Amino acid sequence: MDAFALTPPPWTEPALHAFEFRCPKCGETSQEAEAVWINRRSPVFTLDHRRKWQEFYKCNCGAAWWAWSSDRPPNPFESPESDSENEGDDASPDSDLLF
Ligand SMILES: [Zn+2]
Numbered sequence: 001m002d003a004f005a006l007t008p009p010p011w012t013e014p015a016l017h018a019f020e021f022r023c024p025k026c027g028e029t030s031q032e033a034e035a036v037w038i039n040r041r042s043p044v045f046t047l048d049h050r051r052k053w054q055e056f057y058k059c060n061c062g063a064a065w066w067a068w069s070s071d072r073p074p075n076p077f078e079s080p081e082s083d084s085e086n087e088g089d090d091a092s093p094d095s096d097l098l099f
Pocket of ligand 1: 023024025026027028059060061062063
């Protein structure tokens with residue numbers, strides 16, 4: 001499955017908005033999801049001029065959910081597409097990586 005496909009997979013249709021970046025039904029994290037689709041076609045600009053977009057996850061429990069990419073907690077095991085232009089001016093989440 002292509003996470004960056006142009007058309008949304010059908011399982012994204014009933015997706016629930018998750019506010020804590022985990023499955024709102026069973027609480028599984030995005031790393032446990034069996035499928036992911038990222039809506040990179042329509043990024044939204046936040047007030048501080050960052051881009052965010054919807055990330056859809058299909059959970060093992062059968063629920064589908066989505067959350068804003070900006071709400072994703074830092075995760076050292078995931079390698080996000082190199083998309084870190086213009087970061088580091090203010091308190092960016094990346095500063096959490098400096099121990
Ligand atoms: Zn679930």
